[in-house]
Amino acid sequence: MYDTADPLFWRELAKENMRIHKQSGTKGDCIEARELIIALPEPLVELDPEKLLRGVVERFREKYGVDCIAALHHNKTKTNYHIHLIFSERKRKEVVNEKIATRNMFYNENGKHVRTKKEILDENGNIRDGCYIIKKGEVYERDIFSAKDKQFKSKAFLKEAKVYLMDHINTLLPEGYPKLTIFDDEEVYLPMLKIGKNNPKEAEIIAANELRTAWNQIADQAMVEGVPQADIKKIKQVEIMEAARKSIKEHGKEPGRFNRILREAMQHLRKLILKIRDAVKIPEVVVPEVPIHHKSEIHTDVKKPVIPKKPVEPELSKRFKSYYATYKKLEGVGKEIRKLEDKLETLQKELSQTTGFFKGKERNRIIGEIADTQVEISRKRASLSKIAIKAKCGSVEDFYTKYNASKVSHNEYMKKLKAWEDKYGSGEDTSTPKDEPKEKKTPKKTQDDVSTPKRMLNMVSMRAELQKKKEVVKERDEHREPTIIKKKENNIGLE
Numbered sequence: 198m199y200d201t202a203d204p205l206f207w208r209e210l211a212k213e214n215m216r217i218h219k220q221s222g223t224k225g226d227c228i229e230a231r232e233l234i235i236a237l238p239e240p241l242v243e244l245d246p247e248k249l250l251r252g253v254v255e256r257f258r259e260k261y262g263v264d265c266i267a268a269l270h271h272n273k274t275k276t277n278y279h280i281h282l283i284f285s286e287r288k289r290k291e292v293v294n295e296k297i298a299t300r301n302m303f304y305n306e307n308g309k310h311v312r313t314k315k316e317i318l319d320e321n322g323n324i325r326d327g328c329y330i331i332k333k334g335e336v337y338e339r340d341i342f343s344a345k346d347k348q349f350k351s352k353a354f355l356k357e358a359k360v361y362l363m364d365h366i367n368t369l370l371p372e373g374y375p376k377l378t379i380f381d382d383e384e385v386y387l388p389m390l391k392i393g394k395n396n397p398k399e400a401e402i403i404a405a406n407e408l409r410t411a412w413n414q415i416a417d418q419a420m421v422e423g424v425p426q427a428d429i430k431k432i433k434q435v436e437i438m439e440a441a442r443k444s445i446k447e448h449g450k451e452p453g454r455f456n457r458i459l460r461e462a463m464q465h466l467r468k469l470i471l472k473i474r475d476a477v478k479i480p481e482v483v484v485p486e487v488p489i490h491h492k493s494e495i496h497t498d499v500k501k502p503v504i505p506k507k508p509v510e511p512e513l514s515k516r517f518k519s520y521y522a523t524y525k526k527l528e529g530v531g532k533e534i535r536k537l538e539d540k541l542e543t544l545q546k547e548l549s550q551t552t553g554f555f556k557g558k559e560r561n562r563i564i565g566e567i568a569d570t571q572v573e574i575s576r577k578r579a580s581l582s583k584i585a586i587k588a589k590c591g592s593v594e595d596f597y598t599k600y601n602a603s604k605v606s607h608n609e610y611m612k613k614l615k616a617w618e619d620k621y622g623s624g625e626d627t628s629t630p631k632d633e634p635k636e637k638k639t640p641k642k643t644q645d646d647v648s649t650p651k652r653m654l655n656m657v658s659m660r661a662e663l664q665k666k667k668e669v670v671k672e673r674d675e676h677r678e679p680t681i682i683k684k685k686e687n688n689i690g691l692e
Contacts, residue, residue: 198250198266198267198268198269199247199250199251199254199266199267200265200266200267201254201255201258201264201265201266202264202266202285202289206264206285206289207230207266209339209341209342210229210230210285210287210342211229213287213339213341213342214227214228214229214230214287215227215229216308219307219308219309220307220308220309222307222309228286230283230284230285230286231283231284231286231349232281232282232283232284233280233281233282233284233358234279234280234281234282235253235279235280235282235362235366236277236278236279237249237278237279237280237366238278238366238370238374238377239275239276239278240370240371240374241278241366241369241370242271242275242278244369246269249269249369250267250268250269250280252365252369253267253280253282253362253365253366254267254282256361256362256365257282257284257358257361257362260358260361261284261358262288263284263285263286263288263346264284264285264288264289265282265283265284265285266283267280267281267282267283268280268281284349285342286345286346286349287342287343287344287345287346288342288343288346289341289342289343290340290341290342290343293339293340293341294339294340295336295338295339295340296336296337296338296339296340297334297335297336297337298331298332298333298334298335298336298337299333300333301314301330301331301332301333302330302331302337303316303317303328303330304317304328304329304330304331305317305325305327305328306325306326306327306328307327314330317330356379359379360379363377363378363379373589375586375589375590375591376591378591378595383430384430384592384594385416385420385426385429385430385433385594386412386413386416386592386594387409387412387413387433387437387459388409389406389409389410390402390405390406390409398452401452402452404452404456405452405455405456408456408459408460409459411463411575412437412459412462412463412466413582414575414578414579414581414582415463415466415467415470415578416429416433416466416593416594417578417581417582417585417592417593417594418470418531418534418578418581419466419469419470420593420594420597421527421528421530421531421581421593422470422473422474422531422535423473424466424469424470424473426594426597428469429466429469432462432465432466432469433462436458436461436462436465437458437459437462440458440461440462441455441458444458474535504621505617505621507614507617508610508613508614508617510610510614511606511610513602513603513606513607514603514606514607514609514610516599516603517600517603517604517606517607519588520588520596520599520600520603520604521600521604523584523585523587523588523596523600524600526584527581527584527585527593527596530577530580530581530584531581533577534574534577534578537570537573537574537577538574540570541567541570541571541574544563544566544567544570545567547563548560548563548564548567551563581593
């Protein structure tokens with residue numbers, strides 16, 4: 198546990214809230230403080246629990262300036278690590294104002310001040326239950342706390358607090374673990390419903406969550422099949438959200454009606470998948486290859502211009518290769534689902550045609566295969582989100598958003614690289630031309646070369662003999678018939 202105030206603060210806060218609740222005459226329970234339940238990822242179990250709890254609480258206190266008390270919990274099966282954070286809606290004033298009774302003061306059951314004692318007595322002259330008297334000289338009102346901060350009752354506060362605490366928790370997660378995200382109503386997915394302890398509607402909520410899971414899995418399959426996210430969101434908005442609002446307005450909240458709406462929406466999405474599957478084949482992403490250039494002839498008499506720097510590949514483009522591998526995995530699972538769905542359709546047709554009293558065994562066999570195929574389809578759909586999470590993405594939708602962004606970045610980089618190589622070749626980037634002729638260095642003469650006349654005589658005789666041979670070859674070539682010499686060009690490529 199961790200507390201930013203003393204126990205007396207919470208006792209006084211409870212009294213103040215109870216007093217104001219009675220005076221206002223509001224029905225229902227008195228809200229003495231507000232609570233947030235903060236779910237924590239399991240890897241944070243490795244951290245020091247005291248430091249973890251203190252860090253979360255102090256961060257919240259620093260943001261909103263209110264006192265808090267919190268407890269860090271873990272269930273017996275070690276699968277639900279979470280924090281209960283209770284915070285005050287009121288702030289303690291620096292100067293406490295006390296009001297002292299100058300005479301006996303009488304209060305009725307609602308905590309409202311009345312003028313005379315008779316107003317709180319029953320027929321027998323006894324003080325009624327809930328009524329009380331503050332005697333002369335006692336403190337009847339202490340102005341310790343400020344009024345409740347209205348921002349804590351707004352939905353904007355809850356959304357802001359979620360994002361604020363999520364960002365802090367993400368900084369504590371180990372490298373490589375998927376970051377937490379806040380559920381967005383604009384996404385293609387539907388949220389799961391929480392089942393509290395001893396909830397009488399537990400069975401209904403479990404059935405609803407199964408249908409919500411089925412919708413989320415089919416939405417994953419639709420994205421893998423190539424259905425645009427905008428089309429899936431449109432079906433969700435029109436066929437689920439608007440239809441549910443209309444149903445609640447006409448018939449009230451009935452889980453059975455919402456389940457029917459959800460099943461109809463899934464049928465709409467399946468039809469869209471089949472339409473996309475029949476009309477468009479998913480194009481394969483071809484990674485552009487670096488073009489092969491031939492080595493150009495070296496001209497020592499022409500200087501090349503200065504070559505600019507080679508384009509640098511962005512970080513987003515570098516991730517394209519790993520994202521593309523995940524894309525192919527998702528595509529492969531999508532093809533397996535299509536085969537299973539085709540098999541399921543064939544089995545259902547076969548079952549409808551298998552009629553008659555003596556075909557009971559055959560029908561049972563087909564029914565068993567249909568059940569196994571449905572389970573396999575559900576398992577394959579569930580694996581799509583696991584593949585996306587393994588690629589460090591929160592969901593299939595999140596993966597395709599990142600994949601498409603990296604694909605655009607990669608294509609732009611490859612265009613720039615191709616333009617650079619078409620103009621300057623695939624040589625290395627240098628600040629000076631690579632083919633610039635180098636100055637010839639003449640070897641230094643040693644003392645032996647200068648002082649030895651014998652070597653000089655040998656060189657003169659060798660030059661004379663070489664000149665004679667050149668004249669003989671020239672004379673022989675003049676009497677020879679001309680021939681056509683074909684040159685063979687060697688195309689030298691870059692490996």
